[in-house]
Amino acid sequence: MKILEIQELTKAFPGVVALDSVNMDLEAGEIHSLVGENGAGKSTLVKILAGVYRPTSGRFSLMGEEMHFHSPKDASKHIGVVHQERELVPHFSGYQNLFLGLEETKAGFLKRRAMISKAREFISKYHLDVDMSLPAKQLGSGQQEMLTILKVLFRDPKIIIFDEPTAPLSIKEIEILFTLIRDLRSKGMTILYISHHLSEVLEISDRITVLRNGKKVATVENGDQISERKLISLMISKDLENQYPKTKTEIGKEVFSVKDYSSVRSKFSNISFSIREGEIAGFAGLVGAGRTELAKSIFSGAKHESGEITLNGKRFTSKSSGQSVRKGIAMIPENRRAEGLFVQMSVKDNLIVPHLSSLSKIGFTVRKDINEYVGKAIKRFSIKVSSPEQLVRTLSGGNQQKVSVGKWMGENALVWIFDEPTQGIDVDAKTEIYNIMGSLAKNGAGIWFISSDLRELVAISDRIYVMKGFKILGEFVPPFDEEEILALMIGEKKS
Amino acid sequence: MTKKKIQIQQFLTQFGTIIALVAVFIVFTSFVSGFIQVKNLLNILRQIALLAIISEGFTMCLIVGELDLSFAHVASLTSVIVAGLIFSGMNPLLAIIISLSVGAAFGIVAGLLVTKVGIPSLITTLATGIIATGLIYAYTKGVSFYGKMPDSFLALGRGNFGPIPSLVIIMLLVVFAAHLMINNMKIGKYMQATGANKMAARLAGVNTDKYKILALVLSGTAASITGILLTSKLGAANPEGATGFMMDGFAAALLGETVLSVGRASPFGTFIGALMIGVLNNGMTLAGAPYYMQDITKGAIIILSVTITSIQAKMLEGK
Numbered sequence: 001m002k003i004l005e006i007q008e009l010t011k012a013f014p015g016v017v018a019l020d021s022v023n024m025d026l027e028a029g030e031i032h033s034l035v036g037e038n039g040a041g042k043s044t045l046v047k048i049l050a051g052v053y054r055p056t057s058g059r060f061s062l063m064g065e066e067m068h069f070h071s072p073k074d075a076s077k078h079i080g081v082v083h084q085e086r087e088l089v090p091h092f093s094g095y096q097n098l099f100l101g102l103e104e105t106k107a108g109f110l111k112r113r114a115m116i117s118k119a120r121e122f123i124s125k126y127h128l129d130v131d132m133s134l135p136a137k138q139l140g141s142g143q144q145e146m147l148t149i150l151k152v153l154f155r156d157p158k159i160i161i162f163d164e165p166t167a168p169l170s171i172k173e174i175e176i177l178f179t180l181i182r183d184l185r186s187k188g189m190t191i192l193y194i195s196h197h198l199s200e201v202l203e204i205s206d207r208i209t210v211l212r213n214g215k216k217v218a219t220v221e222n223g224d225q226i227s228e229r230k231l232i233s234l235m236i237s238k239d240l241e242n243q244y245p246k247t248k249t250e251i252g253k254e255v256f257s258v259k260d261y262s263s264v265r266s267k268f269s270n271i272s273f274s275i276r277e278g279e280i281a282g283f284a285g286l287v288g289a290g291r292t293e294l295a296k297s298i299f300s301g302a303k304h305e306s307g308e309i310t311l312n313g314k315r316f317t318s319k320s321s322g323q324s325v326r327k328g329i330a331m332i333p334e335n336r337r338a339e340g341l342f343v344q345m346s347v348k349d350n351l352i353v354p355h356l357s358s359l360s361k362i363g364f365t366v367r368k369d370i371n372e373y374v375g376k377a378i379k380r381f382s383i384k385v386s387s388p389e390q391l392v393r394t395l396s397g398g399n400q401q402k403v404s405v406g407k408w409m410g411e412n413a414l415v416w417i418f419d420e421p422t423q424g425i426d427v428d429a430k431t432e433i434y435n436i437m438g439s440l441a442k443n444g445a446g447i448w449f450i451s452s453d454l455r456e457l458v459a460i461s462d463r464i465y466v467m468k469g470f471k472i473l474g475e476f477v478p479p480f481d482e483e484e485i486l487a488l489m490i491g492e493k494k495s
Numbered sequence: 496m497t498k499k500k501i502q503i504q505q506f507l508t509q510f511g512t513i514i515a516l517v518a519v520f521i522v523f524t525s526f527v528s529g530f531i532q533v534k535n536l537l538n539i540l541r542q543i544a545l546l547a548i549i550s551e552g553f554t555m556c557l558i559v560g561e562l563d564l565s566f567a568h569v570a571s572l573t574s575v576i577v578a579g580l581i582f583s584g585m586n587p588l589l590a591i592i593i594s595l596s597v598g599a600a601f602g603i604v605a606g607l608l609v610t611k612v613g614i615p616s617l618i619t620t621l622a623t624g625i626i627a628t629g630l631i632y633a634y635t636k637g638v639s640f641y642g643k644m645p646d647s648f649l650a651l652g653r654g655n656f657g658p659i660p661s662l663v664i665i666m667l668l669v670v671f672a673a674h675l676m677i678n679n680m681k682i683g684k685y686m687q688a689t690g691a692n693k694m695a696a697r698l699a700g701v702n703t704d705k706y707k708i709l710a711l712v713l714s715g716t717a718a719s720i721t722g723i724l725l726t727s728k729l730g731a732a733n734p735e736g737a738t739g740f741m742m743d744g745f746a747a748a749l750l751g752e753t754v755l756s757v758g759r760a761s762p763f764g765t766f767i768g769a770l771m772i773g774v775l776n777n778g779m780t781l782a783g784a785p786y787y788m789q790d791i792t793k794g795a796i797i798i799l800s801v802t803i804t805s806i807q808a809k810m811l812e813g814k
Binding site for chain 1: 682688698
């Protein structure tokens with residue numbers, strides 16, 4: 001019996017179609033996995049099923065009845081989601097978390113005893129060892145995960161979605177989780193399982209659906225003829241050259257290098273890599289591989305036990321981001337609204353903040369120099385504004401990103417760190433960002449390019465480093481073997 | 496809604512506070528005799544001088560994203576210190592310099608606690624404010640200081656340059672300096688960046704701790720200027736002399752956040768805020784309104800102005 005049927009489901013955001021006419025179904029009592037690269041549409045699909053987004057078009061029905069969720073709370077009675085971030089109140093005990101939003105009361109007072117005994121009775125069905133009287137924050141990560149799952153189950157959904165559940169878990173805890181998932185299946189629960197770890201997917205699924213670029217590629221029965229390699233080849237598309245303009249550059253001498261960089265506190269071990277003039281060095285890896293952390297540590301001059309960094313042939317040391325900037329490193333951070341921009345301030349003010357020293361005389365800003373500088377930056381990075389006084393918060397995502405990049409223009413940085421520069425911006429703006437990176441490289445800068453979008457990474461980079469678990473696992477040169485890179489990123493481990 | 500309507504609405508919300516000020520002004524001019532006279536207008540400026548100066552200091556804190564609850568207490572403290580020192584026979588200039596340093600020192604201590612130790616400024620300055628009050632009573636034993644002060648010192652708070660009171664001139668200098676610093680100087684831009692997004696400012700190479708400390712020091716210094724001028728104006732000092740500036744200082748700066756730009760503190764805005772409070776106090780007093788009506792009206796005006804700002808912010812979000 002089909003419990004969930006998804007028909008022509010589409011979700012469009014301004015400038016990008018995240019989910020494109022997807023059809024799929026879930027059989028009652030199966031474990032169905034959803035795989036795909038970053039940006040393939042997995043999380044969009046989950047968010048629609050969880051009532052976070054409403055679809056642009058298309059529909060889905062649960063047991064033959066078409067569903068229209070208005071809120072996540074609305075959805076949770078039908079479809080439960082175990083999110084990557086555990087949604088527990090840290091100082092609430094297990095049963096308080098379980099009953100969150102469903103508290104039983106009498107004349108406004110909590111019926112504590114009744115809830116505790118109900119919670120006990122409920123948990124006993126699942127043979128789980130979770131201490132319900134302790135505050136959630138005192139539980140280990142495995143137990144927190146179990147509590148999160150119990151919380152979802154307590155709402156009595158028909159389907160339960162696991163979104164990357166194993167990321168924070170140890171191997172032993174993963175085993176316990178899998179036992180639980182199988183147990184749920186035997187009790188008749190339908191499970192949608194989302195993971196980057198293909199070995200896990202192959203171990204636990206009955207069927208697997210592959211998404212690519214917002215479209216469904218295939219749904220396959222799990223069995224002997226399915227392998228990780230087979231899934232990877234379905235996940236990767238082969239026909240997308242034009243979308244990623246690559247500027248021809250002359251690659252020169254080494255401009256930046258890191259040797260044996262280790263830090264116990266931030267978990268890096270023996271990181272070595274180098275970037276040459278005119279080169280775009282891509283950093284591939286899954287979320288949590290340590291790519292952003294590495295860039296931030298080096299840029300902000302964090303403490304490290306060993307490692308030698310050279311910039312332009314000279315030993316590079318830095319105690320703060322300010323020093324790194326003055327020595328010639330620019331950083332365009334991943335989360336532009338949180339770290340890259342002053343959204344309440346004007347485009348002009350955003351662009352000049354890093355350059356005020358050269359734009360001021362005896363402490364006073366020089367209006368003529370500023371206007372000239374700002375005009376140039378707006379033109380060079382083709383930032384679309386009605387006036388330089390426009391507030392950054394009113395710009396589109398792509399234009400905001402261009403301001404975030406444009407901030408560093410006058411600095412003539414030798415190394416530019418771009419952390420996920422194309423995240424959440426539309427296709428045209430992406431192309432412009434690639435061109436900006438290309439033209440910086442052409443002028444002789446080294447580009448340190450972090451991206452979770454493997455297609456753009458492969459298309460734009462001159463060299464790719466793969467990170468996993470705060471280590472660099474491999475270095476690739478063109479022509480890139482995408483499958484090989486993805487396999488290394490994901491880590492084909494036997495669990 | 497038509498485009499024109501949207502523009503009118505935007506205009507009204509953007510300049511709402513100034514329009515409200517003009518409206519209040521017109522009402523008082525029409526219905527309160529003696530309000531529009533030059534002498535009274537100068538009087539209003541003289542009345543708001545101390546408030547405007549102390550509020551500009553607080554505005555610096557708002558700009559870097561911090562709070563200062565201690566400024567009124569620090570002003571009271573410096574008011575009694577400068578009086579005490581002068582009565583003990585000290586040279587007035589030296590007494591002023593020592594009093595200014597006391598205010599600045601309060602700012603440095605609070606700034607270090609906020610940035611290096613990491614205590615929220617709300618708590619830090621609440622505590623330093625209480626300490627300042629304690630120091631006042633330790634120094635004065637709870638009595639007011641009266642006596643003969645040198646004319647040179649009294650001229651600061653009571654003198655005139657031609658028809659213009661010296662207090663008004665000092666206020667205009669402070670407001671102008673604050674405006675220039677925030678809008679035309681490097682440190683001002685860095686302070687704005689620090690308050691707008693600390694993380695982004697750091698990544699852009701701005702030493703955000705330095706500018707937070709600077710703002711608290713400026714607030715402490717502005718408070719001590721206010722305290723000194725208060726003593727000079729009254730020719731005396733009492734332990735709680737500047738306490739009243741707490742509420743009005745907040746009101747002026749927060750009203751100021753509704754002037755010109757959405758929810759952003761600015762020296763000019765704060766001046767308008769102080770002016771609004773001064774005009775209301777003066778006009779209502781002349782009209783013979785009971786003192787409690789002044790408080791009720793001030794509170795209502797603040798709610799009204801902030802409402803306008805919130806509506807504007809929501810309109811921007813909705814776009």
